[in-house]
Amino acid sequence: MNPYIKSLHPYPFEKLADLLSDIAPHPEKELIKLTIGEPQHAAPEFVKDCLAANLNGISKYPLTKGEPALSEAIAQWCRNRFSLQSLDPKTQVIPVTGTREALFAITQTLIDSKGNDLIISPNPFYQIYEGAGILAGADLHFLSCDANSNYQINYKEVPDAIWERCKLLFVCSPNNPTGSLTSLEDYAFLIEKAKMFHFTLVADECYSEIYFDESQKPLGLLEACQKLGHLDYHNCLVFHSLSKRSNLPGLRSGFVAGDANILKAFLLYRTYQGCAMPPHHQTASILAWQDEEHVLQNRNLYRKKFKAVIDILAPVMPISHPEAAFYLWPKTAMDDETFCRELYQQESVLVLPGRYLARTVNGFNPGNDHVRMALVANEEDCIEAAQRIKRFILNNTKTQ
Missing domain, CATH: 3.40.640.10 (Type I PLP-dependent aspartate aminotransferase-like (Major domain))
Incomplete structure (x- = not known):
């Protein structure tokens, strides 16, 4: 067997599955996933x-x-x-x-x-x-x-x-x-x-x-x-x-x-x-x-979603509009793994801990205390997810 295979790190989504293996999303709220960068807009x-x-x-x-x-x-x-x-x-x-x-x-x-x-x-x-x-x-x-x-x-x-x-x-x-x-x-x-x-x-x-x-x-x-x-x-x-x-x-x-x-x-x-x-x-x-027409239509869908989501989240967390791509990369007030677990349990929204996308070098992991949110779902789901995240942050801020 190729000896280098043993040196491969678990893929981020494998780590995420392990993180959530002992908990479940809120039973009364439909799960919204903002984890995988898989486009959900209709194919041409x-x-x-x-x-x-x-x-x-x-x-x-x-x-x-x-x-x-x-x-x-x-x-x-x-x-x-x-x-x-x-x-x-x-x-x-x-x-x-x-x-x-x-x-x-x-x-x-x-x-x-x-x-x-x-x-x-x-x-x-x-x-x-x-x-x-x-x-x-x-x-x-x-x-x-x-x-x-x-x-x-x-x-x-x-x-x-x-x-x-x-x-x-x-x-x-x-x-x-x-x-x-x-x-x-x-x-x-x-x-x-x-x-x-x-x-x-x-x-x-x-x-x-x-x-x-x-x-x-x-x-x-x-x-x-x-x-x-x-x-x-x-x-x-x-x-x-x-x-x-x-x-x-x-x-x-x-x-x-x-x-x-x-x-x-x-x-x-x-x-x-x-x-x-x-x-x-x-x-x-x-x-x-x-x-190019279908590509322009695609961009317009993302523009609407990003504006709506950032307008909702900006008052409660440090978040900025990306220059391009379809991810948000906000900092979290709590540990990113804890943020992910608690958000999943309380609001049935799934995001990816930032540390899973980076490596620790000289004691520092640039993904720590960040989460990745892929705004690939439809506009309604992205807005609903943002509202739940806002509620989660406000509720947990009150209890700290």
Whole structure:
């Protein structure tokens, strides 16, 4: 057995199940879950119609590289969305079966399991970054993003000894769970460091289309490359998905784009790994990437929910509107695990303790005394959940 498997941490939702194993939600209130970042808005009807009309695709083996028409649709979307002068669909784009497996797979491609390689990750973070690193045999170096730094990472504090060992740096922008964005200044710094120390920037951008101001779209890594004159995208990769953008998490459809040399090696790896997107999923994905109206409607739904929920919660807890993504990351007046357990018992609302999404480094866990709330349910349920959380906070404040 792979010895690294023993080093994997329990997944956050496994920890949550253990935390709640000896208690039950309030019996007279329907449970509302704000834990999992699984979109609940309706999938576009035209995508479902396309899937149904192209089921004959299951009779064919899909190409690992994907159909040329899909790669072209993705490249065109990237050029439009991020104002790119060029992106070659033949060499700089690979469709993937969702970003989860692709983020894991790129780590196996880039890391020398027999070396002294190191991965830099934000903290808190999406658990795949850590798990992929552990199973690749790399060391992990976590960079805290907490309230003291307005949930931004100070990359300039990282010593050269760390950069020298780094082979892969994960950027999550918009960030899960904080909702913060990586600036052009930070990307400029990271691109220069990547050139100097020969590591790869891996930008997880799967929340890039959930934002709140149409005039302020989140900056992407390839867009930053364009602005900085880094036109070959050397050492830079972006990962995108239709899951959040188009409410299609079950379609398992995304892409990787950027450095052609890295993608050539990544395609070879995937030829053996065997994760190829089904043909009818590819056909439906083309339509999804070519349509923006359903994405705008999706954003408008999130805007309404965030305004309503924040208006309810702001008077009783420190809470701020994220720059993007669909999470709230408020601080709690009590221990985050206690907050989660008591809220579950008293109000039948389920949130995720922040410590489960982060690691303790030098005695400090940046997720402590935070909870993650995913505003993915319908507006009515999100408002009801917020009202219950407010009541819970007021009731428990009185008893302290």
